Amino acid sequence: MENSISTKNDKQAASAATFANGRRKPDALTDEQIISDLLPRKFGKLGMIWMGILVVICMVGVFAYFRQLKYGLVVTNMRDYASWGIYISNFVFFVAISLVGSLITAVLRLTGVHWSTPLTRIAEIIAVSAITFAAIIIIVDMGRPERFYNLFLFGRLQSPIIWDVTVITTYFFISILLLYIPLLPDMKILLATKEKTAFYKLYRFMGSFWKGTHLQFRISKKAINILCIAIVPVAFSIHTVTSWLFATTYRPGWDSTNFGPYFISGAFLVGSGAVTVAMYVFRKYYNLKNYITYDHFDRMGKIVVMLGLLYLYFNVNEYLIPAFKMKKPEEGFLDSLFVGEFAPLFWAAILGGMIIPIIVLLFKKGRHPFPMFICGIMIVVGAWFKRYLIVTPTLLHPFLPMHNVPASYKHYFPSWEEWAIAMGSLAGALLVVTIFARIFPIIPIQETLIEQHEKEHNK
Amino acid sequence: MDINNTSRKEFLAAMVTSGLVLAGCSSKKTPFEAGADELVKPSGEKVKLLSVDGEVIEVDKAFLKPVPQLPAITNSEERKGIPGKKFVMVIDLSRCKNLRKCQQACNHMHQVHSDLNWLKVYPMNEGEHTAPYWQPTTCMHCDEPPCVKVCPVDATFKRQDGIVLIDSDRCIGCRFCMAACPYSIRVFNWEKPDTVSEELCGQPYSCETSVPQKKGTVGKCDFCPDMARKNELPHCVVACPNGTFFYGDLNEDSVTNGAETFRFSDLIKDKAGYQLMDDLGTKPSVYYLPPAARNFPFEKGMEIDKG
Amino acid sequence: MKRNIINNCAGVLFLLLSGLTGFRATAKESEKGPLKISISYFSLDNRLPYLAVTAKCKIDGKFQPVGGASIKLYLDKDSTGKGIGLIATVVTGEKGKATADIPASLEKIWKASTNHTFIAVTDKTKDFDETNTELSVAKARITIDTADDKNVVATFTEFKDNQWVAVKGVEIKMGIKRLGGELQIGEEQSYTTDSLGKVKGEFKKLGMPGDKTGNIILVAKVEDNDAYGSLRIEKTVPWGVKFTANDDFFTRALWGSQFHSPFWLVFMAYSIVIGVWGTIIYLIFLILKIKQLGKEEEKLS
Numbered sequence A: 001m002e003n004s005i006s007t008k009n010d011k012q013a014a015s016a017a018t019f020a021n022g023r024r025k026p027d028a029l030t031d032e033q034i035i036s037d038l039l040p041r042k043f044g045k046l047g048m049i050w051m052g053i054l055v056v057i058c059m060v061g062v063f064a065y066f067r068q069l070k071y072g073l074v075v076t077n078m079r080d081y082a083s084w085g086i087y088i089s090n091f092v093f094f095v096a097i098s099l100v101g102s103l104i105t106a107v108l109r110l111t112g113v114h115w116s117t118p119l120t121r122i123a124e125i126i127a128v129s130a131i132t133f134a135a136i137i138i139i140v141d142m143g144r145p146e147r148f149y150n151l152f153l154f155g156r157l158q159s160p161i162i163w164d165v166t167v168i169t170t171y172f173f174i175s176i177l178l179l180y181i182p183l184l185p186d187m188k189i190l191l192a193t194k195e196k197t198a199f200y201k202l203y204r205f206m207g208s209f210w211k212g213t214h215l216q217f218r219i220s221k222k223a224i225n226i227l228c229i230a231i232v233p234v235a236f237s238i239h240t241v242t243s244w245l246f247a248t249t250y251r252p253g254w255d256s257t258n259f260g261p262y263f264i265s266g267a268f269l270v271g272s273g274a275v276t277v278a279m280y281v282f283r284k285y286y287n288l289k290n291y292i293t294y295d296h297f298d299r300m301g302k303i304v305v306m307l308g309l310l311y312l313y314f315n316v317n318e319y320l321i322p323a324f325k326m327k328k329p330e331e332g333f334l335d336s337l338f339v340g341e342f343a344p345l346f347w348a349a350i351l352g353g354m355i356i357p358i359i360v361l362l363f364k365k366g367r368h369p370f371p372m373f374i375c376g377i378m379i380v381v382g383a384w385f386k387r388y389l390i391v392t393p394t395l396l397h398p399f400l401p402m403h404n405v406p407a408s409y410k411h412y413f414p415s416w417e418e419w420a421i422a423m424g425s426l427a428g429a430l431l432v433v434t435i436f437a438r439i440f441p442i443i444p445i446q447e448t449l450i451e452q453h454e455k456e457h458n459k
Numbered sequence B: 001m002d003i004n005n006t007s008r009k010e011f012l013a014a015m016v017t018s019g020l021v022l023a024g025c026s027s028k029k030t031p032f033e034a035g036a037d038e039l040v041k042p043s044g045e046k047v048k049l050l051s052v053d054g055e056v057i058e059v060d061k062a063f064l065k066p067v068p069q070l071p072a073i074t075n076s077e078e079r080k081g082i083p084g085k086k087f088v089m090v091i092d093l094s095r096c097k098n099l100r101k102c103q104q105a106c107n108h109m110h111q112v113h114s115d116l117n118w119l120k121v122y123p124m125n126e127g128e129h130t131a132p133y134w135q136p137t138t139c140m141h142c143d144e145p146p147c148v149k150v151c152p153v154d155a156t157f158k159r160q161d162g163i164v165l166i167d168s169d170r171c172i173g174c175r176f177c178m179a180a181c182p183y184s185i186r187v188f189n190w191e192k193p194d195t196v197s198e199e200l201c202g203q204p205y206s207c208e209t210s211v212p213q214k215k216g217t218v219g220k221c222d223f224c225p226d227m228a229r230k231n232e233l234p235h236c237v238v239a240c241p242n243g244t245f246f247y248g249d250l251n252e253d254s255v256t257n258g259a260e261t262f263r264f265s266d267l268i269k270d271k272a273g274y275q276l277m278d279d280l281g282t283k284p285s286v287y288y289l290p291p292a293a294r295n296f297p298f299e300k301g302m303e304i305d306k307g
Numbered sequence C: 001m002k003r004n005i006i007n008n009c010a011g012v013l014f015l016l017l018s019g020l021t022g023f024r025a026t027a028k029e030s031e032k033g034p035l036k037i038s039i040s041y042f043s044l045d046n047r048l049p050y051l052a053v054t055a056k057c058k059i060d061g062k063f064q065p066v067g068g069a070s071i072k073l074y075l076d077k078d079s080t081g082k083g084i085g086l087i088a089t090v091v092t093g094e095k096g097k098a099t100a101d102i103p104a105s106l107e108k109i110w111k112a113s114t115n116h117t118f119i120a121v122t123d124k125t126k127d128f129d130e131t132n133t134e135l136s137v138a139k140a141r142i143t144i145d146t147a148d149d150k151n152v153v154a155t156f157t158e159f160k161d162n163q164w165v166a167v168k169g170v171e172i173k174m175g176i177k178r179l180g181g182e183l184q185i186g187e188e189q190s191y192t193t194d195s196l197g198k199v200k201g202e203f204k205k206l207g208m209p210g211d212k213t214g215n216i217i218l219v220a221k222v223e224d225n226d227a228y229g230s231l232r233i234e235k236t237v238p239w240g241v242k243f244t245a246n247d248d249f250f251t252r253a254l255w256g257s258q259f260h261s262p263f264w265l266v267f268m269a270y271s272i273v274i275g276v277w278g279t280i281i282y283l284i285f286l287i288l289k290i291k292q293l294g295k296e297e298e299k300l301s
């Protein structure tokens, strides 16, 4: 097995050294222990409660959607001016979060960073479930979901929606592959366990053919490398295209050439925030202290700071430059963000979702698991509202004044159906992650074993 | 007497009649001969009528009532538009006093949901020391329509006669076009339009009449190509008592509000016509005449304005 | 009918509520006046006569069209004052309008006289009492002549004592036929006939786009004349500018249809899609290969 890793580089050696000085003692771990530590576990009481809550939230969302199907989009509080609401901002949020899969797995792997190995699967499953719910939420937003097939019958290549549909489908498949291929060696380990779990058949179906031969390892390594390269441009396109849904219009606040990178940097930030949260939760409730270490948090924290600064930089560009000019159509929009109707939310998202986490994470103590967890939550929540602030205020500041409409058309606050559906989709995404972690090892066992052997070998 | 019992088709037919007799005579040859008008296809069935001189003449039924139907237009024809036409509108801001008759007529004829308006009249005031005026706004039927650019399924489309229409049978209700339209013209049927009766609901949708409006799809001003086919004017043009709206064919270089007809190029030249937000590159088909020498003081319209 | 009234009432109520009218919103039931029918007579190209009827009634002081009203139209009176020839029974449309042509069966009555009376009769309904309206017109015709260069001459004659005689003092409008109306040929809105029954107008709209061959259609018309009704005649003249519609509309553009996307876009989109999906398919192929290797391994052991 060792020889399947053909090159070892200095960095890796260095990181191994850090591990040795770190708070965990990886050297003491035997293969058996690693395997038994990382095998998926039955839900405890807490897990059951968690599942229960998620399922209930999902059911409420489904019920709300049923009402929407029955009565039409009138059950939402979207109207002609705010014609897109939290469905779309939620969609953007999901797309953003899903980008992390490519960041943690591909970008870090390609740049030869190996400490992130234990995080890859967490990132990938977040990516897969987020992109799935992005697709679902976009159907929810449609006035005529039953005509979805029109996209395939009459798809116009000129429309950014078609581009979005295409890249999201592509990204979904690539993410699935990137989740599946590294899972293969773990299947063998799962199948080898004594007790036959309820998922035995599933494991067999998915990976009974994995024998762990030299050749198989070589092919899978090649496949993973190709995937890591392929997923980067696709990931960039999903979020760039999503930003183009806005940037291809004339609206103040959207009409920006900066939108692609702005969205992508934001996506990386929220994605790594989400991974941080997931790292903390899995570490705590799956007892993975030996695998997700302080060191991981420390490094993740530094990445988050870097991404946070990057996103902040783009935000300054997005808001300061138009504010400097204060073109007439932008004026009302920017006013509403800076001092008006949306100001509390706007500043909360900027401060809580960017500045405060950045400051906290600059300190070494700030990069300990718990403060990281809190910062991660702040980033994710801040990002959700940031998306809302990208979508709604712009729509409420059209070029021509809002006029000749019922008073309720001039403001937007989501109805309970919208909240229920949006929350339901978030719960759904969490549910997918939870169930995945129930069935499959959330930390790649095989890769951990290999790294372990590497380290021993290096000694 | 109860027109609830009359089907919409007959109903339209009755309305069509007068226009058709006129349409029938737009010919080079005698007006009632087959093919007299490109748009009316002879049915082959003749009726005997009296001429002014008292002779008996035979006229193709297609040109007359009670079945003076324009041949049913297929969806693909509706998408192509009327060849050789380029419809334009001129709105004279000096004539508008926010009576909203245009809006009522439009809403009524297109069965627009009671919360929505396809045609809006804005109180405009650009700057601190500028004078306010009323600005009726229809769809601009842009020649580079941003709404059409973004529609994923060709549900909104540009025709060769310059009109931008919506196919409510195809629209998936993504509302991208609403975000893309800088004029905020488009409205959405958030629910089943309260104005459309059960019975009309079942009628097939026509892109040209834009009825019946359907739940979960967009709607907007359609420039009344159905009326233009009958050589009639759009409902707003007819309804405005002040003659604010002028409609016509750019290829004929003329616009009319029914009572007055102007040479389009002269009108635009003389009154310094302009397009709304043309700096966006949308190339609108609607032109505005500046609110100079106004017929009514701005305040007149305030009584009606409810925001 | 009922629905129309309801509509009207709703409309009126709406107007009241929105403060459109000066009326106070106290009136619970809208006040409805009697049904008013008006007839107009049209003659097209001196050939086809037809009648247009309009039904309206006053609701709260405003005339509103009455749709769905059934109206019987008769030609001329007999001695008892009753109509002798039924032209048609028409039902008004939503805008309160209906039209009728003169059927061939009335040939005799039509030929018998130069003056005709049209009678419109409605029966009593639950909304309105019966009504009765008349319109008398004399047979007349209008001709248009363009022998003189860029001058249009229209002549108005009436049929009297078995011959066509010129009529003086009739107001005639002359214009170019355009969508929805006529563009007047010169500065004057209308012209009045001289003792020869003629009007002359100078054609000043030079350079108007015509059809493919440069033809335009001139129109001369008499509108709502008390004695003669409305008459209209058209004439095609080659005074326009040749116009060919540009047929390059269906080119490839970003706003084009599904089948008219720009080539660069098609090229870019397809090459990207093919590239990426090619990779995905290759990856799936790799998985299948792993699978096959596994199967072989199984066999060996």
Ligand code: SF4
Pocket (backbone or CB within 6 Å): B138, B139, B140, B141, B142, B145, B146, B147, B148, B164, B180, B181, B182, B183, B184, B185, B186, B220, B282
């Ligand atoms: S005005 Fe708006 S809806 Fe109309 S064509 Fe232009 S962009 Fe489209």
Ligand code: SF4
Pocket (backbone or CB within 6 Å): B150, B151, B152, B153, B154, B155, B156, B166, B170, B171, B172, B173, B174, B175, B176, B177, B178, B217, B218
């Ligand atoms: S809402 Fe309908 S018309 Fe508008 S872009 Fe979507 S599919 Fe096209």
